[in-house]
Amino acid sequence: MTKIIFEKTSEGRKGSAVPEKDINIAEISIDIDEEMKADKIPDLPELSELDVIRHYTELANKNICVNSHFYPLGSCTMKYNPCVNEEIASMRSFTDIHPYQVESSVSGNLEIMYLLKKYLCELTGMDDFTLQPAAGAHGEFTAMLMTKKWFELKKENRTKILIPDSAHGTNPASANMAGFEVVQIASNENGTVNLDDLEAKIDDKTACFMMTNPNTLGLFERDILKISEKIHSKGGLLYYDGANLNAILGLVRPGDAGFDFVHLNMHKTFSTPHGGGGPGAGPVGAKGKLAECLPLPKIIQKEDKTFSLMYDNPSSIGRVKAFYGNFLVLVKALAYILSMGKDEIANVAKLSVLNANYLLKKLEDIYEIPYGKSCMHEFVASADRQKNIGVTAIDICKRMLDYGFHAPTVYFPLIVHEALMIEPTETESIQTLDLYSEILHKIQEETEKNPDLLHEAPHNMPVKRLDDVTAARKPDLAYKK
Amino acid sequence: MKFSQEHEWVTVKGDIATVGITEYAADQLGDIVYVELPEIDTEYGKMDRVGSIESVKTVSDLFTPIGGTVIEVNPAISDTTPDGDVNDDQHFEYINQDAYDKGWLFKIRMSDPKDLDDLMNKEEYDAMIKA
């Protein structure tokens, strides 16, 4: 293991230079309440700049990432993160702008926000967007607050949110946080929403049906128009979780399919990097009057064509974050939309779906694919067969790491045993997919002939398989001397 | 020892019932890493949710098969020591290793001993998990 940065300290060593003091303190008086004066200096390490660069470069060496590895992490859309977007977002005129500068000094930023909102509306069929939510889950929560507000304004008491059993855990968690009761809707034998169960559970207390389409099994909900009609006939709202928008970007607009509001993940569909956990951005769009409930401030274009932030709207839920959103992430998303443009945007959907189907065909001889012979942008394989001979999905994942591939999403969705959720994305080539297939076949051979190789995997990573149980039983969450 | 549908075991001494989860339940959950226990001096109804049991990848609710007032929780599993300090020496592995003894969870003063009548004996419980 690399030593912890705190273990590398050398008393008195100087790090990077910080700005010098230039005030003559004899000229001033500083009067701080004695009781509030710090009585100790924060215990930070003392290192040279090179010490620090070496340390974090050594840590970087222990990561695998999209730039180095195929990363088919299902539902996370780990597509290539274009370099030009990073260069643009790191321009000083974007990074060194304070959120409370006078509007006349941030016209460029306001225009970026306006354009992004306009294009997101166009791509989804929504009428307005907020760029404030910082991540997908934050967008979902925003949408749940809007749902609450919507029915408050209509003076209807609706308490239930319907959610398919295949949904991401964030959906029920977001609904619960906003004070709703979660009602789970079963999947049918094809892996899509069971309409009978929906029919049985929908009532005049139903506020909203949250859907991911294609769903987490990588299947398009082909009954979407029927579902939409059913929900709307009962006065409920239909919500689109944009986690899987990549499958339909530029081809199908959620708004045209009857969805009333959506959230999108800039760090999935719109190519912004995930940063090892964030920051992302989760804009939320809405149609018609529901758009009035979107958070404030709202970016608008005034009659004189200039842009402004609007702070006043009694139908709004208010704010869900300080300032305006993860602006530097939004810049990258706009750059991505423009570099795709109207000519190429639909290739995202077409080629991501092609790649997933191609890989599915290549792998169907080794894994059970419980739901269907074809898929959208991702598919869920099951390692149930392998488990019968003592090798689990996680064993297979760990072995993939040895061969230079990141693992798929594992054990999700919960409705598939030993799930391996594979999403190749459109930015991968046939050669990479072929190589991946070849390796998985090799791993299958090992599964049959030498399962211990998998039980013990990974073998080539910086560490061997880690003990999650001890980590959780005796949590060690900060370094202590 | 008696057993509930929710895979708890119960032993009784006077009006005090001791409750834990069965070996079968512990096996199903896998390595248990945390238990949220009921609060002492709190009254619960029969089959109330009183806490939860976590393994690395799952969490399941803990119910009380007997109504009454909780009088004690297993100090080897509790978050706090009897003095109210943070317990830095928790032994969740007891539940996996010794479910029926060291892995007990809580003691409850029964409000109605008739609650026991609804529980299964060992043969009935074994038959249930086989089915």
Add this chain to the structure above:
Amino acid sequence: MYTPHTEQEIKQMLNTVGKDSLDDLFESVPKEIYNTHEMNLPKSYSENELKKFFRKLASENKVFESNFLGGGCYNHYIPSAVSAITSDSRFFTAYTPYQAEASQGTLQAIYEYQTYMSRLTGMDVSNASLYDGATAICEASIISIAETKRKKVMISEALHPEYAETLASYIGSENIIKVPFNENGLTDYEVLKSKLTNEIACVILQNPNFLGSIENPNKIAEAVKQNKSLLVIAINEPYSLGVIKNPRDCGADIAVGDAQSFGCSMGFGGPSLGFLTVKRNLMRKISGRLAGKTVDKDGNEGFVLTLQAREQHIRREKASSNICSNEALCALSATVHLSLIGKSGFMQTAENNLEKAHYMAKKISELDGFTLKFKSSFFNEFVISCSKETPEEIVERMASKNIGGGIPLGRFYPNMKDCLLIAVTEMNTKEDIDNFVKELSEGVKK
């Protein structure tokens, strides 16, 4: 763009999957909604066109030569080595470290970040980050509500107004009890104590508060504790911890806030770095990701994401928070930043902020027409009242001179229309400050 497929390869792949065309892959999509709308987007930009386009937009922004805006977002020095690390693709193009063995770099960096935040706040446990300071106080409130089984949250009116608005969206304004601040810009503790009831889950005190004033939470910590409520201290200028007591020593149960000051650019307000730290007894109640140290099967040390059974992907609707993605790369910036400046750089910067702010406050108060609004002690931010020009006029005029002239407070506090909030950091030289003061006096002469 960014798709590698040749025509030939597409044909070959379609052949493998048994389809005649790409459109055939979408048979499960109802015809009524498939490809029915022509996207009204610009044509595809080349890389060169894209850069030109954004350069033009960038030129419509103004980066102030000297910047005196704070209010939860601060202009601090960031060593070049920070972006050298955060722009390493092995950090920024990785996902959340689900496969621990392939993510030891990210995981160790998070563990180090948690250690930094624990040490700075004096608390025992830090999570891996939250979206920002505003959502961090919301998460702290949710934790407090769950822990105490009470419904209401008490905040000071000197809490960042946008944090207060965010909290109102999260828990409902009917569940927020507000305490005013007094003529010194400090939370009125007598009122606070009088409103403590058995409905209050927690009391949130920002320190230094939004007006820059340094609160003394020790004065209420005991009363809050006796009331069986939790004390939450919010910090959005964490450099202040070089000068004032940490939240632990002020009696806090939870310390939250925004650490954008550490290595994250202002970026028009986002992304920034929400943090959440708690005392040991609240460890299992904390929201967000946690990295923990463990061992591998050979007994070597390594790191994993841990205590995951708290989280939404396992607990679903029973999870106390829905957070999933956080601000990991910003947490990495903070970690690298703190490592680079070290103990002495941290202290030098903290003292520098303190001294410059006091110098500037003194110079302004010597001007005719300006007074310091509050007598309380402050770190690097303070309020002035302006009698001859409105704050809005001042900032417009300063902007035309390439100076970020502070934040007019009228938009947040209707009765403070004459007030301007000014932040001073190590980035403002004495010359910048003198220049600002000179410009202020010019306006008065007019």
